[in-house]
Amino acid sequence: MSSSLPPHIQSKMERALTMKDEDKLYRYNGVLYPTIMSPLENLQALENLEARPEDVMLVAYPKCGFNWMVAVLRKIMAAASGKKEESVMPPLMEFYGPEMLQRLDRAPSPRFLGTHMHPDNIPASFGDKKTKMLVIFRNPKDTAVSFYHFSNNNPVLPTCESWDKFYTEFMSGEVPWGSYFDHALAWEKRMDDPNVMIVTFEELKEDLCEGIRQISKFFDFSLTDEDVQTIAQESTFNAMKESSKHSHGQLGKVFFRKGEVGDWKNHFSETQSKEMDAEFEKRLAGTKLGAKLKYDLYCK
16 A cells, blocks of 8 residues: 555445455445445434534535545645645545544634535534535546446455446446435425435536636635636646545555546446436436536536
8 A cells, every 4th residue: 555645544445345345334324334434433422523613614415526625625725825835635524533522623624524424424513513515526427437437446446347336336226325316306305494405426527717706705715716717727637637646555546446427327227327327317317406417418
């Protein structure tokens, strides 16, 4: 493993290499989580996390652009505060153990937090304190393909022997952090919440500068036009992939694989494509989030 990874992450990766696939996931409140990175004690401790109104919260179903937006938000916060940008990515809240949560409790505001959790499982204090949440979504077909490759290249997750097997598990929600469609429907109910901003991966790929402007405004961060341009140039997918060699070590190529729109066409069979079309129609057709995902444009 690369020495550029933090020691505690590196040791977990090495431990994962000795584990059987069937031991790499466990179920908590009906949802699968990675045993090594999000052990039970972490999730139990997380339930008592005290949110703050000024926290900056990033939420995304896995492989919807979370790591990309971690980097973008870091740059936005650094530019707005005039402080030098830190280089180490903050882990997901699910990765915080009890000790880390104690340190987080003492950290100055604004704290930058992230999660892949279903909104109903995010600690209640975030709703109570009206913490602003930026939620990233991506079309489900590309999300599934990205998740498949991520699982097969990440030692802490089970290896899936075939795309067909992973597709079946994805459609039934038997993947880490649960069902894409369950997450989407839960956020659909929160579309009109003034403390929630939902942005799609595809929108950000189309016009990153505009995305940065909207995100900054949502969190009340003041940026100049020059700041926006600089952040956008430094945050293209290719730029992120290159810089991840330093920030993520050997895992950089795992977190930043292709970043394309439409890669699903290289994996889905016609039957699988039609099955997901039917599922989307059943679950999200006619909803605000369904319209925002532009399914017919990106998934047909």
